[in-house]
Amino acid sequence: MANKVKTVAEVVQxxxxxxxxxxGGFAINRGCIAVAHELIRQQKKNLTLxxxxxGLDTDLLVGAGLVSRLIMGGGSLDRFGPVHCVNRARxxxxxxxxxxxxxxxxxxxxxxxxGLSFIPVKSLLSSEVLERLEAGSAAKDxxxxxxxxxxxxxxxxxxxxxxxxxxxxxxxxxxxNSQIHGARWxxxxxxxxxxxxxxxxxxxxxxxxxxxxxxxxxxPAHRVEAVIHQPFGAHPTAVFQCYDFDADHLxxxxxxxxxxxxxxxxxxxxxxxxxxxxxxxxKVGGLRRMNDLKADRILGY
Amino acid sequence: MGPTLTKNNEQKMSGVRGTExxxxxxxxxxxxxxxxxxxxxxxxxxxxxxxxxxxxxxxFLLEIGVMNAEPIDTPVGVADxxxxxxxxxxxxxxDVMGMSLQRGVVDVGFLGTLEIDGFGNLNTTLLKDDSxxxxxxxxxxxxxxxxxxxxxxxxxxxxxxxxMRQAVAHLTSPGFVGGRGRxxxxxxxxxxxxxxxxxxxxxxxxxxxxxxxxxLHPIVRLEDVLENTGFPLRIxxxxxxxxxxxxxxxxxxxxxxxxxxIYLG
Numbered sequence: 001m002a003n004k005v006k007t008v009a010e011v012v013q014x015x016x017x018x019x020x021x022x023x024g025g026f027a028i029n030r031g032c033i034a035v036a037h038e039l040i041r042q043q044k045k046n047l048t049l050x051x052x053x054x055g056l057d058t059d060l061l062v063g064a065g066l067v068s069r070l071i072m073g074g075g076s077l078d079r080f081g082p083v084h085c086v087n088r089a090r091x092x093x094x095x096x097x098x099x100x101x102x103x104x105x106x107x108x109x110x111x112x113x114x115g116l117s118f119i120p121v122k123s124l125l126s127s128e129v130l131e132r133l134e135a136g137s138a139a140k141d142x143x144x145x146x147x148x149x150x151x152x153x154x155x156x157x158x159x160x161x162x163x164x165x166x167x168x169x170x171x172x173x174x175x176x177n178s179q180i181h182g183a184r185w186x187x188x189x190x191x192x193x194x195x196x197x198x199x200x201x202x203x204x205x206x207x208x209x210x211x212x213x214x215x216x217x218x219x220p221a222h223r224v225e226a227v228i229h230q231p232f233g234a235h236p237t238a239v240f241q242c243y244d245f246d247a248d249h250l251x252x253x254x255x256x257x258x259x260x261x262x263x264x265x266x267x268x269x270x271x272x273x274x275x276x277x278x279x280x281x282x283k284v285g286g287l288r289r290m291n292d293l294k295a296d297r298i299l300g301y
Numbered sequence: 302m303g304p305t306l307t308k309n310n311e312q313k314m315s316g317v318r319g320t321e322x323x324x325x326x327x328x329x330x331x332x333x334x335x336x337x338x339x340x341x342x343x344x345x346x347x348x349x350x351x352x353x354x355x356x357x358x359x360x361f362l363l364e365i366g367v368m369n370a371e372p373i374d375t376p377v378g379v380a381d382x383x384x385x386x387x388x389x390x391x392x393x394x395x396d397v398m399g400m401s402l403q404r405g406v407v408d409v410g411f412l413g414t415l416e417i418d419g420f421g422n423l424n425t426t427l428l429k430d431d432s433x434x435x436x437x438x439x440x441x442x443x444x445x446x447x448x449x450x451x452x453x454x455x456x457x458x459x460x461x462x463x464x465m466r467q468a469v470a471h472l473t474s475p476g477f478v479g480g481r482g483r484x485x486x487x488x489x490x491x492x493x494x495x496x497x498x499x500x501x502x503x504x505x506x507x508x509x510x511x512x513x514x515x516x517l518h519p520i521v522r523l524e525d526v527l528e529n530t531g532f533p534l535r536i537x538x539x540x541x542x543x544x545x546x547x548x549x550x551x552x553x554x555x556x557x558x559x560x561x562x563i564y565l566g
Contacts, residue, residue, distance in 0.1 A: 026365060029380035052394060053442050055380070074425075074442025078341070078378020079563060087437035099426065102364055103398040103446040110395060122403055123449040126486040128472035129426070129441055153487035182385045183366035186394045240382040299374075301382040 001207060003174045006226045008233075008277065011198055012038040015164060020048040022109075022160075022194060023057045024167030026185045027078050028245045031057040031237035032166045034200060034230045034277040040064045041272060050162055051075075052105045052186040056237050056253065059083040060271070062095060063263050070097045071138075071160065073105040080250045084257040098138040099129055104157055106186040108141075111159035112193030120147075120154040130155065165194025167219065168234045170242055172201035173209070176224025179216040182240035182300065191219050200228045202242050232281055232290050243293040244301040249284055317545055319499035320565040321554050322518050324350055325546035326497045327411070327457050335408040336360040336401065338447050341379040343457045344411040346554065346564050347497075353553055362401060364443035366392040375559050398443055402450045405489065410451030412444055414458055416469045419512040419532030421476025421493025421505055423448060423456065424469035441473050448474035453494035460498035466531040477510035500526050502543055503534065511535060516543040 012035070015021070021039075025031030036057040039047070046068045051058050054075035061067050063085030070090075075083040089095040100108070103123050111119035124130040125144075133142050141158040167187050172178040178199045180187060191197050199219065204227070210217060236246035236253065256266035274280040281290065295301050320343065327347030331337060333356040339348045349372075352359045361369050365379050368390035376383040385391065401407055415438055416424040425444050427437045448454050454476070458464060472478065475486060476493040483492045496503040496512065500521045503512050513535035517523060519542050527534065546554070559565045 027378055027380040029382065053380075072440065074440035074444070076378065076439045076442070078380060080377070082438060090437045091435055099440050101441040101445040102394050102443040103403065106394040106398065122489055123446040125449065126475040126478045126488055127445055127449075129445055181391070182382060183363070183380075183391050184393050185365050188393060189395060238380075238382050240385055244382065295382075299383075300385060 001175045004176050004224060004227045005174055005204065005229055008034050008038045008200070008228045008230060011226050011228060012042050012044070015044060017045040018047070019163040020050065022050045022162035022165040022190045024165070024187050024190060025051065025055040025057040025234070025237060026053045027055040027076050028080065028237045028250060029055070030168045030239055031055050031234050032168050032200060033057055033060070033235060033237060034228070034233035035166050036060045037271045037277060037280060039066060040267065050105070050160060052102050052190070054083055054086055059085045059257060062086045062089050063257060064267055064271070067095055070095050071100070071105070072097065073100045073102040077250065077254060081254040081258065084254065085263065088260060096137055098133060098136070098141070100124070100133070101129065102186070106189055108157045108160035109186055109189035109193040111157065112161040113189050117159050118156045119159065120156055122154065124155050125153060160193060162190070162194045164196045164198060165191045166198050166200065167191045168200045168239065169202070169219070170239060171203050171205050171209070172199050172227050173205050173207045173221070174227065175207060175221040176219070176227050177207065177210045177217050177221045178219040178224065179210070179213065180218045181216070184218060188218050192223060196225045197223050198226050198228065199224050200230055200233050202231055202233065202239055204229045230277055233277060235281065235284065235290070235293070238301060241295050241300040243290065243295050246284070246289070246293055317551060318565060319518070321546050321551055322543060323347070323457055323497050323499050324554055324565065325550050326502055326543050327455060328354065328550070330455050330495050330497070331356050331359060331409060334358045336362065336406055337409040337411055338362045338364065338397065338402055338407050338443070338451060340412045340444065340447070341376070342413045342564050344413055345376070346559055347457060348411055349558050350550060350553060353558070354550060362397050362407070364394060364398055366394060366397055368392065375561060375563050377563060398446050402446060405450070407451045408453065410447035410454045412447060412454065412456050412474070414456055416464050416466055417456060417458065417496060418466055418469050419534070420478065420480055420510055421454065421456065421496065421512070422469055422472050422478055423474040423476065424471045426471040426473045429470045445474045448476065449488050450490055452490050454490070454492060455495045455497065456493065457497045460500040460526070460529055462529045462531045465529070477505065480510050482510070500529070506535065513537070514540065516541045518543045519545055
């Protein structure tokens with residue numbers, strides 16, 4: 001059995017500029033924060049990012065200027081605010097944003113994961129969301145047609161196969177068998193559509209543990225290229241049954257992100273000014289803070 | 302925006318807030334045993350209230366992949382793990398939005414919005430100011446899917462003229478686009494069913510699909526509603542009053558469902 005454990009820096013070094021990266025976070029939950037930070041430290045350029053509902057991980061990368069194209073279904077930081085950096089980049093057109101919906105992004109990944117080149121769907125029809133896609137650089141990815149059997153109107157979506165899919169999970173073994181607890185939005189479809197699949201695990205376990213609960217394995221080892229073991233790797237977003245989101249730090253983030261002149265200060269203090277995720281964790285409060293955020297065993301947050 | 306109306310609704314009326322009337326009116330649109338896809342915010346509050354009162358057998362779906370959770374702390378958003386507590390199933394977009402919603406087994410899609418027009422079309426993507434400057438917001442997420450595919454769609458929002466427009470700034474989620482029927486638009490489900498505001502309950506004419514007033518909340522004046530609605534509103538001869546929440550509904554809302562006022566204000 002292979003030992004696929006790598007550091008986040010090692011993995012990010014293998015990603016060329018211009019890559020299409022998919023991130024597995026949703027708003028303030030299981031964001032790929034350790035990965036986003038390292039992409040910023042290594043100053044990757046000209047990235048295409050895709051995500052169902054963009055959250056803190058994508059907002060960081062767009063705010064840091066690494067992203068030229070965004071393929072997304074929606075975005076928010078829940079009650080902490082909107083994704084300010086993403087919205088600002090859309091307003092100034094510094095990113096080429098392709099807006100879909102949750103289901104249609106999921107279906108594009110699903111087609112990719114199933115080895116299909118396209119998939120039909122019944123949403124986005126008769127909306128400006130579709131008209132805008134058809135009018136821009138996404139026109140090649142959408143096509144209307146009638147069902148050859150029933151004549152019903154459909155939207156066809158081109159499959160989406162990211163160069164690298166990252167997903168933050170609660171538990172993985174050394175070989176990459178990955179288990180996700182709680183809701184999992186489009187994590188499975190997104191990961192399995194990836195040409196390369198990288199898992200960030202809160203906890204590294206033995207295969208014996210995976211074999212006790214095989215029904216919980218969402219991404220199997222044979223699809224996983226590398227496992228990054230990074231406890232609190234999703235901070236300040238939440239990891240169900242591990243730790244809650246850090247409300248204080250999310251407020252601090254939003255205070256910086258909502259002003260274009262203040263955001264570089266955030267990046268400097270917490271990202272480029274830290275060597276790695278361990279140093280970042282020290283800076284945001286260290287062991288004492290992480291212990292405060294630790295999930296209650298019954299509640300899971 | 303009509304200052305009189307807003308002021309009235311911000312005032313506590315016998316201890317009842319405008320948002321509480323909205324939540325209770327929303328809850329009453331839900332029938333026991335139905336399947337509902339719920340957006341976060343007041344839709345969530347209204348559906349939890351329905352489930353805790355007259356609709357205990359409600360199937361309560363969140364797009365993110367949660368079924369029938371029973372949170373004991375108010376979630377701050379759809380992705381908040383507080384929403385996962387005591388769920389009967391943890392699953393995915395594919396399952397909830399694909400195999401329930403697109404499959405055609407969802408009775409109600411319950412949504413909030415930034416803007417709505419008189420045919421129930423929703424905008425959650427962007428706003429334009431008078432100079433034409435664009436400000437982006439959250440986009441569709443599950444909104445378009447829900448509005449396109451649920452059997453009936455219920456929308457809940459504050460009653461403001463600038464949000465209830467002749468034409469929305471961006472048509473994110475379709476209702477009866479251009480007054481056309483749903484099959485003609487290539488859409489499934491029967492489209493917008495109710496618009497619940499802090500002033501009124503509004504429905505849509507089964508033939509013309511145009512907005513029509515169904516009831517006014519207590520103490521709200523018709524002229525204020527007309528003044529604060531940016532699209533034509535058909536007015537019936539007799540206008541019933543929206544029932545106030547019961548004492549038990551108010552207690553549930555204030556003490557159990559949203560004690561910190563995250564959504565009820």
